[in-house]
Amino acid sequence: MLEIDALSLSIGRTEILHDVSLSIGEGEIFGLVGESGSGKSMTALALMGLLPLRARTEGAARLDGIDLLRLPERDLCALRGNDISMIFQEPMTALNPVQTIGDQVAETLTIHGKADRAEALAVARDRLDRVGLSHIGLDRFPHELSGGQRQRVCIAAAIALHPRLLIADEPTTALDVTTQAQILDLLKGLVAEENMSLLLITHDLAVVADMADRIAVMQRGVVVETGPTRQVLAEQAHPYTRALFAASAHQPERAGNAAKDAILRVDNVHRHYPGPRQGLSRGDPVRAVDGVTFDLQRGESLGLVGESGCGKSTLTRAILGLDPVTSGTITLNGHSVYPGMARALRADVQVVFQDPYGSFNPRWRVDRIIAEPFHLLDNPPEPRPAVAAALEAVRLSPADMEKYPHEFSGGQRQRIAIARALITRPKLLVLDEAVSALDVSVRAQILDLLADLQGELGLSYLFISHDLTVVRAITDRVLVMQKGQIVEQGATEQVFTAPAHPYTQNLLAAAPTLEVTP
C-alpha cells in the first residue's frame, strides 16, 4: 500500500536520510526503530509533506501509486487527516488548550468538508467512544484530561476519517507504563477493526517487539535492517541491532557494598496541599506524600518506582530540603533536612535531573555550571582544578570546561550534570529520572558510569524512575509508591520476580518486555 523507494533527504549540506526504502502493507503494523537523530521522525514527516522548508528530497514515497513527495500542497492538505493521519509524542502540546476536545475531533471532518458541524460532532462522539472515552463529554478542555486521555483524543481525531495509514511518532514515550499498555492495546485493536496500517515510530525495542508485524531499524539516516519482527529480533543480523538489543537489557556490573548504616532516614513524612477551591471553602487537602517511612543505607542503591502523580517528585523535593514537610522528619547523615537548613549541610545531598536540556543555564560555561554547588561550602577549593577532576571523573575532557552546554550531546550533558552533583563530594545522590530521556546505548553508558562512581566514591543512590528495567538493573532495593504511600518494598530481584502488592503486579504486567526466544 505504502512504498518508500530510495528516499534521500538533505537540509542544506547535511544529509538526514540516505536511500531509505520501506513498504507497509494493508492492515499491517510496521515498527520503525532507532535512536534520536536516526531520521525516523523525518521519514514520517516526509510522508505527510511536513518537512522543514529547506529540506530537499530524492526518491519516491508512493501511497497507492501516488508519489507523496511530488504532490502539490493543495493535494497534500486533502490527503492529510484523510488518507494519512498522525499522532505525536506529547499529547500536552498536540491539542489546542482553548478548544474543546469535541471541536478538535470534529475539525478533522469539517476541514475536509465531509460533514457539517452537527454531523461532525456526532461522529466525534462516536470516535471518542471508540477510543474508550465514552464517559468524557465533548465540551471538556484538554487540561481537564490526563495524559493518557489526551493521547486518546489525539487518536480519535486521527481516525475520524478512517485513514488508510496512521503514523504514530513515539505515541507512548510521555506516558506511564500502565497507560502505555492501554494505548498500545487500543492502537492494536483499531488496526484490526479499521483495517488501517500503522507506522509505529519508537526508540523502544520492547514496544515494537510486542506490537509490530515487521520492523525496520534505522541508524544515522540509513535503514540497517528490516524484516519480520520475530526474525529481526531473533537473528539480530546487523551489529547495530545487536548493540541496541544489548544496550536495552544492559546490566551494569556493581559491587554490592551497602553497609548497615542509614545515611538517609525518612520517618512518617506527610506533605499535604490545600484542596481545590469549592466556592468559598476548600475541598479535602491533597495528600501528595502520605506517611512515607524508609531508610537508605550507606553505599546502597535504592529505587523509587511509581507513576506520574504518585508523589515521587514531592518526596524528592522534601529530601533535597527544598520544600517543607507537613509532618514527619527527614534525617540525612545525622542532621535533619528542611528548607532553612545550613548551607554547608546541603552539600551532603545533590541531584541529577531528567532533562539534559533544561538542567543548565544556557548562558553559562561548563566550568561555572559545575562549580555552582561550591556556593554551599564555606571554604570552597580552587574551582578550576576541582572542575577538571570532576570532568575526568565522569569521563569527559578537562578542556570541555570552556564550552557551553549546547555544544554537548544529551549523554554528555547528563555527564556534566553528574559532575556538578559530585563536585561537593555528597554522600547521597538523588537521580530523578536521570536516564529516562536518553537513548538506550547512551543510557547503558551512563548506568555503567554511575555504577563505577558508586564503587569509587562510596555513594548512596536514590534512583527515582518510572522505567522498571532501569530500576531493576541498577538498584539493590526498591520502593513502590502509589498515591503518596509506599505500597511495597524489598530487595529488587524479589519484588520483580514475586511482586506481592496488586499495584506492583499491574506495573510489571504492563511493562513491555523484550524477551525473544531464538
Added chain:
Amino acid sequence: MSRLPVSLWIGATITLIFAALALISLVWTPHDITSLSIADRLQPRSAEFWLGTDQFGRDMVSMLMEGSRTSIAVALVAVGIGMGLGVPLGLAAAATRGSLLNEIIMRGNDLIFAFPSLVIAILITAVYGPSATNAILAIGIFNIPVFARVARGGALPIWTLDYILAARTAGKGRARISAEHVLPNIANLLIVQSTIQFSLGILAEAALSYVGLGAQPPTSSLGRMLSEAQTMIYSHPSLAVLPGLAIVVMVLGLNLMGDGLRDALDPRLRRGRADA
C-alpha cells in the same frame, strides 16, 4: 550566527545617525542657538544655513541636533528609570509567586496602568513646574509597570526549569538566582522592550514639549519647535515639517531596530519552521 534581519540593519543605522548627531551637538553645532539674530530670521536654505533659519534667526540644523539630543536624553533616562525599578520588581514578583509581595507588586502595577499616562505626565509637570527633569520623571514612572510585567512574564517559565532547582540545591537564595540565572535569560526580552519604550518616550517627550511642559528655552526640543512653527505652517512649512520628520524617522528607526532585535534574539523566530 545566522544572517541578521534587514530591519535591524536599517533601524540600527538610523538610530546610530541620530545618536551621533545628538552627541556631536554636545560639543559643536553649526551655529549657536542661544543667540537670537533677527536679521537672519526665516532665511531659506543656503551654504551658511543648510536648512534655513526659524523666526528668531536660529539655525535649523543646530536646532534639530539639539532637539534630538533632548529627546534622546529624556527618553533614555526615562527608560533607565523604568528598567532600573521595573525589572527588579518584576523579578521579585516572579521569585515570590503566590506570596503577598507578588500581589502587592502586581496590583501596584495595575494601579499605575489604570491612569492615562500622558494626562498624568501633564499633571506632574503642571504641578511641579515644566522642566526636562519633571518630564523625565513623568515618562519614567509609566515605564516601571511595563518593565515589571515583561520581566515577570519572562521569569515565570524560567523558574520552572531544572537549572533553577539545581541552583536551589546549591543553596542559592531567590535574589541570587534571579540575578545569576533568570536575568541573563530574559535579557533579550528586556532589550527589545526597551527599544519600544524608548520610541514611546521620544513621542511622549515631544508631546509634553509641544504643550510647553517639557524642556524649557533656551534648550531646544523637537516638540517645542513644532509648536513654535504652528503659526507659520502655511508660510514656512519646513519649520514644522523638519522637526516632525525628525521625530517620525527616529521613532521608525527605533521600532525597526526593536523588531529586528526581536527576530535576531528569538531563536524560535529565527528558525522558520520547527525541526522534528
